[in-house]
Amino acid sequence: MAPDISGRTRPTKPKKQARGVKRKRNEVNLETLQKAVEELDPKAPVNSFDDLPLSQETRDGLAASHFKTLTDIQKKAIPTALKGADILGAARTGSGKTLAFLIPILENLYRTQCIGSDAGLGAMIISPTRELAIQIFEVLRQLGRKGHLFAAGLIIGGKGLREEQDALTRMNIVVCTPGRILQHLSQTAAFNVDMLQMLVLDEADRILDMGFQRDVDAIVDYLPKDRQTMLFSATQTKRVSDLARLSLRDPEYISVHEASATATPKNLQQNYVITPLPEKLDTLWSFIQNTKKAKIIVFLSSGKQVRFVFEAFRHMQPGIPLLHLHGRQKQTARLEITTKFSNAQHSCLFATDVAARGLDFPAVDWVVQVDCPEDADTYIHRVGRTARYEREGRAVLFMDPSEEEGMLERLEAKKVPIERINVRAKKQASIKNQLQSMCFQDPQLKYLGQKAFASYVRSLHVQKDKDIFKLDKYPLEKFAASLGLPGAPKIKFLKADADEVKKRKNASRQAAMSDSESEEGSDEEKDPKQRAKDKKNGVRTKYDRMFERQNQDILADHYAKIRHKDEGEGSDADIGNLDGEQASDDDLFDVKKRIPAEGTYNPDAMPQASAPEYAKTVHIPGAKEGLVLDSKRREKMLKSKKQLLKLKGQGQKLVFDEDGNAHQLYELEDENDFRARGEAEDQRRKFLEEEAERVAEADVADKALVKEKRRAKKEKRKERERAEAEESDEGDDGEGAMFGGDNNDAMANFLADAGSGSDDASESEEEQPKKKQKKWFQRDIPDRSDQGGREIETMDDLEAEAARLLG
Numbered sequence: 146m147a148p149d150i151s152g153r154t155r156p157t158k159p160k161k162q163a164r165g166v167k168r169k170r171n172e173v174n175l176e177t178l179q180k181a182v183e184e185l186d187p188k189a190p191v192n193s194f195d196d197l198p199l200s201q202e203t204r205d206g207l208a209a210s211h212f213k214t215l216t217d218i219q220k221k222a223i224p225t226a227l228k229g230a231d232i233l234g235a236a237r238t239g240s241g242k243t244l245a246f247l248i249p250i251l252e253n254l255y256r257t258q259c260i261g262s263d264a265g266l267g268a269m270i271i272s273p274t275r276e277l278a279i280q281i282f283e284v285l286r287q288l289g290r291k292g293h294l295f296a297a298g299l300i301i302g303g304k305g306l307r308e309e310q311d312a313l314t315r316m317n318i319v320v321c322t323p324g325r326i327l328q329h330l331s332q333t334a335a336f337n338v339d340m341l342q343m344l345v346l347d348e349a350d351r352i353l354d355m356g357f358q359r360d361v362d363a364i365v366d367y368l369p370k371d372r373q374t375m376l377f378s379a380t381q382t383k384r385v386s387d388l389a390r391l392s393l394r395d396p397e398y399i400s401v402h403e404a405s406a407t408a409t410p411k412n413l414q415q416n417y418v419i420t421p422l423p424e425k426l427d428t429l430w431s432f433i434q435n436t437k438k439a440k441i442i443v444f445l446s447s448g449k450q451v452r453f454v455f456e457a458f459r460h461m462q463p464g465i466p467l468l469h470l471h472g473r474q475k476q477t478a479r480l481e482i483t484t485k486f487s488n489a490q491h492s493c494l495f496a497t498d499v500a501a502r503g504l505d506f507p508a509v510d511w512v513v514q515v516d517c518p519e520d521a522d523t524y525i526h527r528v529g530r531t532a533r534y535e536r537e538g539r540a541v542l543f544m545d546p547s548e549e550e551g552m553l554e555r556l557e558a559k560k561v562p563i564e565r566i567n568v569r570a571k572k573q574a575s576i577k578n579q580l581q582s583m584c585f586q587d588p589q590l591k592y593l594g595q596k597a598f599a600s601y602v603r604s605l606h607v608q609k610d611k612d613i614f615k616l617d618k619y620p621l622e623k624f625a626a627s628l629g630l631p632g633a634p635k636i637k638f639l640k641a642d643a644d645e646v647k648k649r650k651n652a653s654r655q656a657a658m659s660d661s662e663s664e665e666g667s668d669e670e671k672d673p674k675q676r677a678k679d680k681k682n683g684v685r686t687k688y689d690r691m692f693e694r695q696n697q698d699i700l701a702d703h704y705a706k707i708r709h710k711d712e713g714e715g716s717d718a719d720i721g722n723l724d725g726e727q728a729s730d731d732d733l734f735d736v737k738k739r740i741p742a743e744g745t746y747n748p749d750a751m752p753q754a755s756a757p758e759y760a761k762t763v764h765i766p767g768a769k770e771g772l773v774l775d776s777k778r779r780e781k782m783l784k785s786k787k788q789l790l791k792l793k794g795q796g797q798k799l800v801f802d803e804d805g806n807a808h809q810l811y812e813l814e815d816e817n818d819f820r821a822r823g824e825a826e827d828q829r830r831k832f833l834e835e836e837a838e839r840v841a842e843a844d845v846a847d848k849a850l851v852k853e854k855r856r857a858k859k860e861k862r863k864e865r866e867r868a869e870a871e872e873s874d875e876g877d878d879g880e881g882a883m884f885g886g887d888n889n890d891a892m893a894n895f896l897a898d899a900g901s902g903s904d905d906a907s908e909s910e911e912e913q914p915k916k917k918q919k920k921w922f923q924r925d926i927p928d929r930s931d932q933g934g935r936e937i938e939t940m941d942d943l944e945a946e947a948a949r950l951l952g
């Protein structure tokens with residue numbers, strides 16, 4: 146039995162009579178509701194949800210979530226959608242578009258009684274990211290929790306396919322990502338969409354763009370043509386070709402803010418600063434240092450940038466909790482991070498555009514765009530994470546001087562009001578040196594830096610809008626230095642059509658955002674034979690590329706292990722590239738600075754390294770056995786003492802005799818000498834006896850020593866306690882006097898005096914009353930030493946006392 150939206154299961158066998166009455170009442174309600182919807186004038190003004198013909202369950206759900214009045218987009222879209230029209234909805238970010246499509250879904254399915262597993266799937270909501278799908282599902286759950294009995298579910302991947310399959314066949318409403326739902330449409334035999342009445346695309350322009358094109362077209366092919374389709378976004382598409390693809394029927398274009406002067410929320414203050422690329426991180430760091438009591442989202446262009454900045458800043462302890470979010474993280478981590486950021490009061494989240502659309506983090510104060518967005522629409526969605534539903538917010542965009550003119554033109558065309566501000570010189574700190582020393586000390590960080598650099602340059606190269614992004618205008622050498630790198634990794638651009646690259650980028654982004662990696666089974670799941678076959682056929686996986694990376698030594702242990710495993714399986718991995726992802730044959734970049742495979746220093750490959758194919762090899766004196774290097778590398782290593790030390794062996798422990806001659810710790814005796822001393826078995830027995838005797842003697846001495854130490858300690862403690870008791874008897878009558886004194890000075894004097902009488906003059910005043918209490922307890926214990934008895938503290942005391950009592 147599928148759980149309903151509110152998480153309850155439906156009653157199975159209500160009493161017959163009650164069921165009859167209830168059904169009758171429902172029928173009357175449904176008829177009334179249907180009539181009210183038919184009579185509804187979608188153009189008539191509505192203000193409150195009470196003005197709309199809605200089921201009691203939806204009204205209760207809205208009231209429980211404290212939604213009373215409608216936002217502009219809701220006022221226009223809900224009545225039209227209740228009447229079954231197709232909709233193209235456009236409204237600013239944070240203006241309540243989610244309810245604008247969820248309420249009609251609940252109501253239209255309710256009126257047609259598309260409820261329960263027999264009714265089939267009635268509505269499908271597609272979102273471009275998993276996070277947004279989860280958020281929509283959560284709003285749906287809240288809205289339906291007061292009595293609706295629909296079965297609703299979330300299909301976004303990250304779970305077992307089988308698990309999802311079972312639930313999917315019983316759902317009435319599904320919230321999903323394109324890749325995963327397509328997988329079910331093509332693989333889950335029992336998943337029937339013939340009864341589907343409503344299709345919603347949230348962030349429609351994104352879903353209809355190149356990255357999702359193939360999936361969306363395939364999904365629509367499965368769905369019945371006779372359905373209601375609704376498209377929502379803050380940056381709505383009106384392209385006829387897109388609408389034709391979705392077979393919309395006379396769609397109503399509802400754009401509530403089209404006539405207004407700005408495309409962004411009124412309460413949003415937007416600024417930009419001109420900061421040359423090599424100073425961006427300085428500016429960002431200074432900004433964070435001056436804005437610690439705030440909730441901030443920082444947008445960067447790639448996951449690698451995000452990782453590097455997050456790791457580097459984390460090491461520098463900025464004094465505000467840092468989080469990071471990108472599409473390559475595991476789903477559980479992504480969920481944990483978004484929840485953490487939602488609940489945080491002050492925090493800084495570094496994110497890629499995976500967080501740019503739709504996410505409704507509460508009370509975000511600042512949106513900082515460190516890397517210029519690819520277009521004005523992306524800008525609008527990014528800044529839309531703040532100033533949501535009547536709240537205020539601020540946004541700042543960092544631009545390289547070369548980007549200013551082009552970007553401002555684009556923003557103006559989209560009605561984005563933005564003003565320039567400058568960073569105060571005295572507030573600007575430089576972190577270049579710090580980053581350089583961090584990268585020097587931590588090769589992993591340096592490696593992340595190299596990857597961040599390469600991915601940033603790549604992102605610039607593939608940008609479509611060349612009026613904004615002019616690759617030759619960026620000071621890349623200085624940028625590399627600003628990341629703490631000793632030099633810019635040399636990158637050669639291969640001839641590649643930007644569109645083709647973008648397509649690939651989108652496809653991989655989509656895989657990260659949704660679930661397409663599971664469509665073919667992830668690389669990890671593939672068996673080694675299949676992997677080898679793929680490689681032969683030219684199919685190269687992310688793991689192949691990973692194994693091909695240079696700088697293997699500084700990869701995380703985890704990757705190193707995978708590499709060893711793969712090599713063990715006879716992979717043809719070569720270790721010659723700076724960054725496999727950039728250097729693979731079909732990729733955009735080729736790395737100029739290739740170190741030839743022969744002679745590459747790879748400690749794991751040392752046995753093979755001495756084979757003849759390493760032509761110019763040489764031994765370094767004192768180096769680990771088997772280490773061979775090519776001549777260039779040898780020269781470099783010989784220059785560096787530190788490098789040489791690394792290669793030296795660990796050394797041996799030696800002992801010196803009286804004449805100063807060195808010996809091994811254990812040396813083998815001459816066999817004849819050994820035999821001259823008698824039979825081996827006798828020698829062994831004798832040795833054991835002697836050792837046992839020696840150990841027994843040592844044991845007696847040790848015990849005596851311990852006993853003596855214990856006795857001395859006890860004596861010392863008793864002496865100290867006696868002295869304290871005498872002193873307190875002289876001073877006053879104990880605790881009563883201490884608290885009975887009528888002024889604080891008296892107490893302070895008392896504590897000071899007690900302190901001076903203590904063994905440990907450094908003891909704090911707070912400790913004194915405790916000591917007094919301890920003393921009290923001690924006085925209550927009868928002192929049996931007067932009676933010839935002993936205080937029992939140790940096992941020895943106990944044994945002695947027992948012996949005494951037993952005579």
Ligand SMILES: Nc1ncnc2c1ncn2[C@@H]1O[C@H](COP(=O)(O)OP(=O)(O)OP(=O)(O)O)[C@@H](O)[C@H]1O
Binds near residue numbers: 529
């Ligand atoms: N009628 C309403 N009354 C009060 N608050 C509302 C109402 N409708 C929506 N909200 C609140 O407004 C916020 C933004 O809503 P929502 O996420 O639907 O915006 P959106 O238009 O989809 O934004 P985006 O374009 O960024 O996806 C949410 O926190 C939501 O709870």
